[in-house]
Amino acid sequence: MRHRTSVPSRAGAPPPVPTARRSRTHLRVTSVGSVTTALLTDQYELTMVDAALKDGTADRRCVFEVFSRRLPDGRRYGVAAGLGRFLTALTEFRFGDDEIGFLRDRNVIDEGTARWLADYRFTGDVRAYREGEVFFPNSPVLQVEGTFAEAVVLETLALSVFNADSAIAGAAARMVSAADGRPLAEMGSRRTGEWNAVAAARAAYIAGFGATSNLEAGRTWGIPTMGTAAHAFTLLHDSEEAAFRSQLDALGDGTTLLVDTYDIEAAVETAVRLTDGRLGAVRIDSGDLPSVVASVRAQLDRLGATATKITVTNDLDEYTIAALRAAPVDSYGVGTSVVSGSGHPAAGMVFKLVAHQTPSGDEWVPVAKKSADKASTGGRKEAGRRLRNGIATAEVVLTSGRVGPDERPLLVPVVEHGEVDPAFLGVAGVEAARAHHERAKAELPADASRIGRGDPAIPTLVI
Amino acid sequence: MRHRTSVPSRAGAPPPVPTARRSRTHLRVTSVGSVTTALLTDQYELTMVDAALKDGTADRRCVFEVFSRRLPDGRRYGVAAGLGRFLTALTEFRFGDDEIGFLRDRNVIDEGTARWLADYRFTGDVRAYREGEVFFPNSPVLQVEGTFAEAVVLETLALSVFNADSAIAGAAARMVSAADGRPLAEMGSRRTGEWNAVAAARAAYIAGFGATSNLEAGRTWGIPTMGTAAHAFTLLHDSEEAAFRSQLDALGDGTTLLVDTYDIEAAVETAVRLTDGRLGAVRIDSGDLPSVVASVRAQLDRLGATATKITVTNDLDEYTIAALRAAPVDSYGVGTSVVSGSGHPAAGMVFKLVAHQTPSGDEWVPVAKKSADKASTGGRKEAGRRLRNGIATAEVVLTSGRVGPDERPLLVPVVEHGEVDPAFLGVAGVEAARAHHERAKAELPADASRIGRGDPAIPTLVI
Numbered sequence: 022m023r024h025r026t027s028v029p030s031r032a033g034a035p036p037p038v039p040t041a042r043r044s045r046t047h048l049r050v051t052s053v054g055s056v057t058t059a060l061l062t063d064q065y066e067l068t069m070v071d072a073a074l075k076d077g078t079a080d081r082r083c084v085f086e087v088f089s090r091r092l093p094d095g096r097r098y099g100v101a102a103g104l105g106r107f108l109t110a111l112t113e114f115r116f117g118d119d120e121i122g123f124l125r126d127r128n129v130i131d132e133g134t135a136r137w138l139a140d141y142r143f144t145g146d147v148r149a150y151r152e153g154e155v156f157f158p159n160s161p162v163l164q165v166e167g168t169f170a171e172a173v174v175l176e177t178l179a180l181s182v183f184n185a186d187s188a189i190a191g192a193a194a195r196m197v198s199a200a201d202g203r204p205l206a207e208m209g210s211r212r213t214g215e216w217n218a219v220a221a222a223r224a225a226y227i228a229g230f231g232a233t234s235n236l237e238a239g240r241t242w243g244i245p246t247m248g249t250a251a252h253a254f255t256l257l258h259d260s261e262e263a264a265f266r267s268q269l270d271a272l273g274d275g276t277t278l279l280v281d282t283y284d285i286e287a288a289v290e291t292a293v294r295l296t297d298g299r300l301g302a303v304r305i306d307s308g309d310l311p312s313v314v315a316s317v318r319a320q321l322d323r324l325g326a327t328a329t330k331i332t333v334t335n336d337l338d339e340y341t342i343a344a345l346r347a348a349p350v351d352s353y354g355v356g357t358s359v360v361s362g363s364g365h366p367a368a369g370m371v372f373k374l375v376a377h378q379t380p381s382g383d384e385w386v387p388v389a390k391k392s393a394d395k396a397s398t399g400g401r402k403e404a405g406r407r408l409r410n411g412i413a414t415a416e417v418v419l420t421s422g423r424v425g426p427d428e429r430p431l432l433v434p435v436v437e438h439g440e441v442d443p444a445f446l447g448v449a450g451v452e453a454a455r456a457h458h459e460r461a462k463a464e465l466p467a468d469a470s471r472i473g474r475g476d477p478a479i480p481t482l483v484i
Numbered sequence: 485m486r487h488r489t490s491v492p493s494r495a496g497a498p499p500p501v502p503t504a505r506r507s508r509t510h511l512r513v514t515s516v517g518s519v520t521t522a523l524l525t526d527q528y529e530l531t532m533v534d535a536a537l538k539d540g541t542a543d544r545r546c547v548f549e550v551f552s553r554r555l556p557d558g559r560r561y562g563v564a565a566g567l568g569r570f571l572t573a574l575t576e577f578r579f580g581d582d583e584i585g586f587l588r589d590r591n592v593i594d595e596g597t598a599r600w601l602a603d604y605r606f607t608g609d610v611r612a613y614r615e616g617e618v619f620f621p622n623s624p625v626l627q628v629e630g631t632f633a634e635a636v637v638l639e640t641l642a643l644s645v646f647n648a649d650s651a652i653a654g655a656a657a658r659m660v661s662a663a664d665g666r667p668l669a670e671m672g673s674r675r676t677g678e679w680n681a682v683a684a685a686r687a688a689y690i691a692g693f694g695a696t697s698n699l700e701a702g703r704t705w706g707i708p709t710m711g712t713a714a715h716a717f718t719l720l721h722d723s724e725e726a727a728f729r730s731q732l733d734a735l736g737d738g739t740t741l742l743v744d745t746y747d748i749e750a751a752v753e754t755a756v757r758l759t760d761g762r763l764g765a766v767r768i769d770s771g772d773l774p775s776v777v778a779s780v781r782a783q784l785d786r787l788g789a790t791a792t793k794i795t796v797t798n799d800l801d802e803y804t805i806a807a808l809r810a811a812p813v814d815s816y817g818v819g820t821s822v823v824s825g826s827g828h829p830a831a832g833m834v835f836k837l838v839a840h841q842t843p844s845g846d847e848w849v850p851v852a853k854k855s856a857d858k859a860s861t862g863g864r865k866e867a868g869r870r871l872r873n874g875i876a877t878a879e880v881v882l883t884s885g886r887v888g889p890d891e892r893p894l895l896v897p898v899v900e901h902g903e904v905d906p907a908f909l910g911v912a913g914v915e916a917a918r919a920h921h922e923r924a925k926a927e928l929p930a931d932a933s934r935i936g937r938g939d940p941a942i943p944t945l946v947i
Binding site: 056058060061062063064065066067068069071072073075076078081083085110119120123124127129169173176177178180181182184185186208210211212213214215216217218219220234235236237239240246247248249250251252253254256257258259263266267268270271272281282283284357360361366367372373374377380388389390391 | 519521523524525526527528529530531532534535536538539541544546548573582583586587590592632636639640641643644645647648649671673674675676677678679680681682683697698699700702703709710711712713714715716717719720721722726729730731733734735744745746747820823824829830835836837840843851852853854
């Protein structure tokens with residue numbers, strides 16, 4: 022078996038995990054059997070491996086691709102996110118005694134498959150759209166080449182990461198457009214699963230958010246963190262003024278005071294008085310924001326606190342953010358809608374076998390499901406973004422041949438012979454993704470950023 | 485400070501983590517600084533602790549409650565899920581050197597708060613709705629009593645777990661009703677974050693699903709797992725017949741063959757022929773299911789495979805499941821819609837301070853935010869479900885007094901003086917939750933299970 026002979030056995034030292042300073046993933050590899058991503062897997066992947074090992078097809082070299090058949094209804098582009106997390110999880114994809122014991126107990130695999138899993142190391146190649154890249158229907162955002170068995174077991178892990186992270190990045194990018202240059206903070210941790218929250222903060226940051234409330238995202242991915250106080254802090258104290266004094270003493274006049282626990286006008290008056298007008302910002306978390314913000318701005322100015330900023334955080338999404346364009350808002354905090362993909366919590370990506378080698382290994386056979394509503398295009402793809410004067414005019418997906426001279430190549434190598442390129446990992450990977458996203462978005466036609474529903478901003482040409 | 489003197493310092497041995505056999509959480513506590521849930525926290529919780537430690541309010545005894553102001557639009561009841569996961573995460577909520585170093589580097593906390601966090605152990609009391617219990621607007625599903633500082637830091641962790649898990653359980657319960665006794669399997673791991681997937685499988689199982697495709701959910705929570713093969717397995721082989729033969733050899737005639745890769749009729753014919761009519765089941769993953777299922781059933785019967793079952797898995801939700809009631813479907817596999825809460829990916833729960841003691845500690849002060857659209861009711865609650873002839877007629881939420889004789893008490897102690905009751909943890913906790921859910925749902929009025937939109941099945945009386 023190809024990768025049983027080319028990698029050290031499980032008895033050897035675990036392979037080095039590529040890391041950058043302060044770039045730990047939240048699930049650190051300590052040793053096989055401690056924390057592993059190997060069972061974040063649908064059972065059918067292992068029953069397929071089991072059957073393929075028995076019938077001799079397990080070693081057939083295959084290409085799998087991840088793509089979306091369509092964008093969420095009305096969206097004009099997607100944002101590919103999750104690559105750095107997927108590659109980290111790939112290095113943690115190890116079957117220890119505990120995992121194998123469970124699979125044997127449940128009779129999912131036989132003894133031969135158990136031995137194969139114990140030695141599992143991905144030894145193939147992966148190409149991908151850079152993290153932060155925009156994508157369109159049928160864009161091959163991830164392409165995995167390896168033996169059938171070593172590649173098929175990655176389906177669930179790849180899709181879980183890409184579907185969740187891309188859903189969030191796609192929604193976040195629209196909010197960034199709607200905010201029109203004003204800063205956005207992600208603060209939706211309380212509205213999604215506790216580890217999803219960390220990934221959500223990361224995806225939103227890649228799509229242009231400036232900060233997160235989530236501390237683990239700050240630690241793991243180097244994202245700026247923010248946050249000062251909740252209503253509970255005011256309610257705890259014997260008066261709002263006592264709460265404000267306490268916060269100002271601890272955090273300084275530059276802090277943000279939450280002014281809507283009782284009466285906003287009274288709170289603003291107190292806040293300005295306690296800081297002699299030097300208060301950093303006020304936060305408003307309820308009410309009809311356009312009118313409330315306007316009256317708070319007028320009050321702050323009247324009281325001389327002209328430099329005090331206003332941040333709003335009341336169940337915002339891209340539509341309510343856009344509706345506040347004319348209001349004197351200085352920044353936005355967004356929760357539920359960004360972490361849940363603003364109505365589309367999964368990006369709709371699938372992981373499909375598109376080609377396999379013949380048994381002799383000297384020819385590639387393109388394959389595709391033919392039935393009913395889920396037909397796809399077989400064969401290994403190339404992909405390029407066709408540009409005219411720096412503006413995208415088409416997504417070109419090729420089933421043969423190469424990307425042309427007017428097309429920016431979209432697939433880059435990220436894993437070669439099982440070795441993950443560390444440039445895509447950790448904090449450095451996140452920063453590179455954020456920068457790449459800004460460049461890729463800038464190439465889109467101007468109307469791609471409109472918030473209303475529309476068709477994909479450019480057509481996908483499958484050639 | 486109350487709990488600095490009453491618990492061992494960080495230099496001592498870590499406290500025992502309650503576990504049941506085969507009931508590990510996916511994130512195991514190995515030691516402080518290894519895997520911790522402590523930074524799954526919004527920054528403002530720690531800045532509040534920092535300020536409260538300085539001003540002397542940190543030790544005020546407080547009650548926080550988790551509740552939803554309303555159910556998702558048109559839903560008739562909610563399902564409280566996540567308690568067992570929250571309690572496990574609570575035992576892992578420890579600040580090690582690494583976490584504290586990060587918080588100091590980012591200037592979130594000062595040296596005094598760093599020392600306080602290093603000693604952090606929750607020493608308070610928690611009461612909760614049993615996991616699997618149904619809930620209504622303003623049901624106090626979780627009630628945390630402790631010092632302000634030790635309780636406020638749990639907001640994000642509690643809400644992340646309860647909002648995500650309850651969203652899934654609430655959707656899953658409706659699907660169970662729609663399936664009307666036919667078994668359901670959760671197979672949505674690929675459509676949600678990789679660790680969310682494990683929690684989703686657990687929540688769906690509590691709400692009455694029978695199995696999951698997710699292996700980690702099988703290992704961690706003891707849930708039955710299922711799955712045989714994807715389209716890739718058929719596409720890998722040189723013919724559909726070769727793929728079927730391989731799967732039958734590996735898994736036996738009782739397996740489920742996926743019959744819609746090419747032509748369903750031809751696939752069914754092959755499948756029956758290869759098994760002499762003893763095939764366990766066929767799976768259909770595309771097409772117009774009511775008509776496809778009817779014709780496959782007729783074909784199977786014609787070929788003598790009258791015992792062969794039919795399972796369907798094509799983007800189902802409670803509505804398409806209900807629409808298949810008249811079709812000869814034997815079981816359902818549900819993906820995207822269940823893991824994303826069928827349109828409502830977060831349950832809308834909030835974590836609010838409802839009472840604190842006076843500085844002297846001899847009196848409770850009920851508190852509540854007063855402003856605009858987010859007002860709530862102060863004071864520690866009791867809650868009971870009013871029953872008449874065993875059928876629920878009202879959710880009674882009391883701000884004073886006790887649950888009456890016709891009311892089933894809903895809040896049960898789950899943590900006392902920091903000690904988690906192990907009955908709610910691990911595999912045993914999941915099984916108890918599943919059983920409790922069935923009982924609680926059976927108490928609802930008959931029309932609570934209708935799939936169409938409606939008001940909450942019973943009114944909430946806040947008295």
